Amino acid sequence: MIVALIDSGFGLLPTAAWLRRMRPDLDLMLSMDPECAPWGPKPADWVADHVVSIARRAVDRGADVVVLPCNTASVTALEHVRADLGDDVPVVGTVPAIKPAAAVCKSVAIWATAATTSSRYQADLIERFGNGSEVVGVACHGLADAIDRGDREGADRAIADAVARTPGDVEGIVLGCTHYPLVADSIVARFPEGVRLFDSAEAVARQTLRRLADLDAAEPGTREFDDRSGASGRVEVYLSGRRGALPPGAEAFAAGRELLAATTAT
Structure with a gap:
């Protein structure tokens, strides 16, 4: 089971770390955009189109659920992403607490x-x-x-x-x-x-897990929802569309260190 998290920068790390703690069997796809960050000052139409394209690529790579742990992306692009991906792919946004x-x-x-x-x-x-x-x-x-x-x-x-x-x-x-x-x-x-x-990171992670459970209830046995006998899921990183690694600055933060360790292990 693959969860894609999309943010221009390190804003996805807290939610990703919560997901890793709650469900270490999940595969996480961390999509960051250092070449175009920050998104906040960009025109709304540009942000919407850009986030939709990133989400579409994530689904093409196998993501089952898309999470926008980013206020700018959620405000500007959430409904556009949901409309583009359709009802089969849950999309979880973020709201300040x-x-x-x-x-x-x-x-x-x-x-x-x-x-x-x-x-x-x-x-x-x-x-x-x-x-x-x-x-x-x-x-x-x-x-x-x-x-x-x-x-x-x-x-x-x-x-x-x-x-x-x-x-x-x-x-x-x-x-x-x-x-x-x-x-x-x-x-x-x-x-x-x-x-x-x-903050909203834990709540967004829990909502993501609820949406995963909804998928399992709707399509029992068709997706990998088991714990894979305790195996740890993969953590993949994409930087402006290309496979990469978490930037070294992530090591300055506890959540970043957790995920860096996971990417090294997988």
Whole structure:
């Protein structure tokens, strides 16, 4: 069974690592796009067409499920990918964890890229799921870029800047960019004890497994859903359409090290 994860950079690592922990028998196809990253500043039509083409190639290579662990791809291309691939291939998107955060916190800060922070999309999510909480957006300038470089020092500087612009009485931080969970340890260390972090990587991984179970129920016995006697699944990496390896910067993060070890082992 093959799950394809698509992101311009390292934003796919947290969800891929969760899938690896939950179902080590699954084959993972990690499709990154360093030649065209980042996608956020690109025109929406370009992003939609580009992500659709990457998803189509992943299915042609054997992917059974496609996951977009990327806010830009999910907002811009999710419905286009679903329409292109049809009902036989489940496509799982990503939504920032505003709803669970606002359900338990009176004050919430959404950390995201500058483009997402100023977007109509995030404003709509706050309106729909804010639950009466005080919700503010905090643009984390340069954080995703530093993460994609594997630059922990640069990430720490971007985190310090974002902390300085976050209300002091905040109870919850929503990590509104899929890159940010990779430095969750550095973020939580900057806040007082009791401030909670929320991200969507585990939820997206669990939704992916539910969609796999749905496929098995619809087509019993036609796909490899068994645990292959405890064998580990393969982890393949594609960089802008070509077979490759995880960039060395992935080693700066725990999830990256897990997946690097898996690609070495397979």
